[in-house]
Amino acid sequence: MDTTSRTEDELAGLDIAALLRYGVTAPRGPMRTSLFGDGAVGAAVLLGRLGTEPRSVAFLAETVRAGGLAHALTLPEPLPRPEAAGLVRDWLAAAASLAGGVRADDTAARWLRAVASVIELRQSVRR
Template identity: 60%
Template structure:
C-alpha cells in the first residue's frame, strides 16, 4: 500500500502561489481579477506575514504606488524593512509595472496592496486571539 501523502495546510499551499503571475494577469484581465484579489492577496499576505512584515508597511507601499506609480515603487531600495520581504515585494511590483499601461492598473495594484495589508492584520489578530485563549 502506498504511503499516505503528507497533508499540507492552506498556508503552505498558498505560500507556493506565483503571485507575480497573478499580478500580471489579474491587473489587466477581468477573468483573473478575482484570483488576484482572492488567492493572490492571501498568498502574498501569508508570505509577508511569515517574514514578519507589519500591515502598515504594505499599506505605506500602496500609498507610494498611488503617488509615484508601480515602476517608482518597484525601484525603491528598501520597500520593506526585511531584505527577504523586500525582495518578494520588489519582484511583485516589477511584474505589475510591466503590465501597467494606464492609471486604472496602478490604482488596482494599490488596492491589491491594501488588501494584502488588511489580510496580514487579520492573520495577526487571529493569532493574538488564539494565544490569549479567546
C-alpha cells in the same frame, strides 16, 4: 479558485507574480478574483512569515497609488526587511511590466492594501 480547500502552504506556493501579470489589467472576472482572493491571501501568508507589518504594506500601497508602480520600483527598500523587500520588488516588477498606466497602478495599490488587511486580520486572530 476555491480557497476553502487550500492550505496556507498551497496559498504561499502560488505564483503571485503571474497572478499580478494576468490580474492587474484584467477586466472584472476570474483573473481579478484570483488576484484579490487567493493571490492576496498567499501574499499575506508569505509576507507574514517574513515578519512584515501590515502598516509597511499599507504604506507601500499608498506609495504606489501616489507615484505609480514604476516609481515604487525605484525605492531602495520597498519594505523594511530585505527578504520581504526582494519578494515585493519581484511582484511590483511583474505588475509594472504591463505598462497598464494609472488603472494598473490603482489596481496594484488596492491589491497591496488588501494584502495589508489580510496580514492585519491574521495577526489579530493570533493574539
